[in-house]
Amino acid sequence: MTPPRGWSIPRPSMENLDVAQDGIGSGEKPRIVGTREDEAWRAYFERSAVEEPRFSFGVHYLRNDVAETMARAIPRDARVLEVGSGPGDTLARLPNAVRDGVDPIRAAVEGARRRHPGLNLREEDALTMRLDERYDAIICDRLVHSVPDIQRMLENLSRHLSPGGRIFLTCYNYLWEVALRAGEMAGFKLPTPPANWLGESDLKNLFEIAGLEVVKLEDRMLLPMPIPGVSGLLNRYVSKLPLVRRTSMYRLYVLRRRGEAVLPKxxxxxxxxxxxxxxxxxxxxxxxxxxxxxxxxxxxxxxxxxxxxxxxxxxxxxxxxxxxxxxxxxxxxxxxxxxxxxxxxxxxxxxxxxxxxxxxxxxxxxxxxxxxxxxxxxxxxxxxxxxxxxxxxxxxxxxxxxxxxxxxxxxxxxxxxxxxxxxxxxxxxxxxxxxxxxxxxxxxxxxxxxxxxxxxxxxxxxxxxxxxxxxxxxxxxxxxxxxxxxxxxxxxxxxxxxxxxxxxxx
Structure with a gap:
């Protein structure tokens, strides 16, 4: 991730999209037309802000792995924003000086503030937020499965990047759809509404449309629960082996704006x-x-x-x-x-x-x-x-x-x-x-x-x-x-x- 050097080549097509669809030229927030699926997801996130599954150790194990992965992947000098910050645990693990978070669920924001008073959190939606700040690193943890418009979210995240900034986006492997549904039925995970399930080509197509490109990627986790002597071996070593990594539970994409030239004045x-x-x-x-x-x-x-x-x-x-x-x-x-x-x-x-x-x-x-x-x-x-x-x-x-x-x-x-x-x-x-x-x-x-x-x-x-x-x-x-x-x-x-x-x- 390259730090700011003065200016970058703009992407006027994104700004034109804002004006045409959103009326952003006057400072007005865009309007997202809600659906029953959107309302169902909002209800799910409101529930998850105050309730945990019957057997919550798997959820905490996954959440901890994501937090450790982000702490390792994001440079310490980066200004960080997390969209859909939830309980704030990932942000709290980072050593960075600037750690901002947004979440559309008020109960989640208030709970995260109580848990981590050192974070700067606010009630905003990843699709409609218009923040004054720009960030070197934006965390987007599995939101692609629940938002009504992935392209729109990616474009909005890109808009909030500083010159040379990176988006750190995680998503489930679509091969795990059945396993995750089984985990919900067994009480290891709260039941979710119907989700967006995307293959690798689907995601890369959306990245391309949104003017983003993959810098690198990392596949993680074969066993999403803590079993002494087994989980560490499988998740740290076996999951990284060729072919095996294709079956990992989730993937981290590091994205940058395509063709951005960060030049001196x-x-x-x-x-x-x-x-x-x-x-x-x-x-x-x-x-x-x-x-x-x-x-x-x-x-x-x-x-x-x-x-x-x-x-x-x-x-x-x-x-x-x-x-x-x-x-x-x-x-x-x-x-x-x-x-x-x-x-x-x-x-x-x-x-x-x-x-x-x-x-x-x-x-x-x-x-x-x-x-x-x-x-x-x-x-x-x-x-x-x-x-x-x-x-x-x-x-x-x-x-x-x-x-x-x-x-x-x-x-x-x-x-x-x-x-x-x-x-x-x-x-x-x-x-x-x-x-x-x-x-x-x-x-x-x-x-x-x-x-x-x-x-x-x-x-x-x-x-x-x-x-x-x-x-x-x-x-x-x-x-x-x-x-x-x-x-x-x-x-x-x-x-x-x-x-x-x-x-x-x-």
Whole structure:
């Protein structure tokens, strides 16, 4: 989730819809025509605000899992709104400073205020609310099953997002419809009126219509009741396995406004960081071939204790340079590419941060593709993939390619986001997102000498939209690779364990 940077590309079609259907231009709230089903659902929620099922432990177990999931998924610095906040338990579990809730049932709001006096709660409906505030995170827990107009609700939630905000929407798996009805008959759940049951394609269609797109998703829970030694195993591990996850009880969707470009007030500046160790022969070509992007492009070399004359070559090139780029060089104090990237990003002054490997296997001329995707609002975090186009003969050894393909499948599974090439060195993100990523680095620890997974895991944790751009991977023309396939392969397995424990099996 990208924090506000000034302005975003508006979606006029949504505002036109408001004026045409609702008369919102004058500040009037929209009118929803009630039906018998709507009244039945209102009666259900009024009852559930003061009454629990005969056997309530399953309801509390599910509610607790949703609260824990939201606390883990929503960044701590986000301004949060929950629609249909009910008893307020989910909001109360969050550590965030701003925790607002709305619910159309007065008894639910009053009860939640008594239970959690620190929350800001009000009586409003998710379809008709018109709040002055805008939020970085909006929680919508299973409301899609009860509202009379899902599209309208989604559009209204989108309208209340701050630039770069996210909607955290949960819904039941339609395969559980019969099981949930059986639970009602057995007294584990209060009986509900006829509900909206939606498949994956139904939901994605509604997201598309409402101008939203899925950033990532997570399937949760096989056993919705606390059985010592069994529930934890099934819900934390087994439910996340391929194929099995399709039978989980509910799903969390993280949504963002489609095509939203969150830009600074002026044309963005670009910082290209080049970690360079034993790359003296490539330095002149990098400077010559790096294009100017945005309002200004700075090229930052971070030299890592080279045995050749890399540092001297950079310094002489900077002294002789008379072109449009802003050039600088810094010495690396630690070890590894990851440390060099951190040094370069710390010194960068641009709005967009890029990494370019000094071996020139990814041409600098490809960087504008990444810039265009970022300023076009298609993604918050972009990296290259070398595994689409044919490679030159010596660009990647056979075992390295097999390893890259295998780890891409593994990390796609662990991160719940498709990734084809985790180790491509070209990576791009907004500087403000990197600052938030770095501030939350303690969650994963100092585990990554490459620097790739520090950024990928951090981007996933912040719910950033991740895209990959196919690039043509070239042969190295100077020097030797710094990659040790077996030693670094072992490190990749260790990083897989970090992703599994911190992101997947939680």
């Amino acid at each position: 002026s044309l963005p500046r670009v910082s290209v960081v080049v970690p360079a160790r034993n790359e003296a022969g490539n330095i002149p070509k990098i400077i010559e071939r790096t294009p100017v992007m945005g309002a200004e492009t700075e090229l930052i070399f971070v030299e890592g204790g080279s045995k050749d004359d890399t540092r001297g070559t950079i310094e002489r090139a900077i002294a002789d340079y008379r072109g449009p780029l802003k050039l600088s060089v810094y010495g690396q104090t630690g070890k590894g590419k990851g440390d060099a990237v951190r040094v370069g990003f710390r010194e960068a002054t641009g709005d967009i941060l890029m990494i370019l490997d000094a071996d020139m296997t990814v041409p600098p001329e490809d960087l504008p593709k990444f810039y265009d995707v970022m300023v076009g609002g298609l993604s918050d975090y972009v990296q290259g993939t070398r595994l689409v186009y044919p490679m030159e003969a010596e660009a990647m050894r056979f075992l390295n390619k097999l390893g890259n393909i295998g780890f891409s499948k593994l990390f796609t599974y662990l991160l719940n986001q498709p990734l084809k090439d985790t180790l491509c060195g070209t990576k791009v993100l907004w500087a403000q997102d990197y600052e938030r990523l770095a501030a939350n680095r303690a969650y994963f620890g100092d585990f990554d000498p490459f620097g790739d997974f520090d950024l990928i895991f951090g981007a996933s944790k912040l719910n950033l939209k991740i895209l990959e751009i196919p690039i043509r991977y070239r042969d190295r023309t100077y020097g030797e690779t710094n990659i040790s396939r077996f030693r670094h392969g072992w490190l990749l397995l260790q990083m897989s364990a970090v992703a599994a424990t911190k992101l997947k099996f939680t």
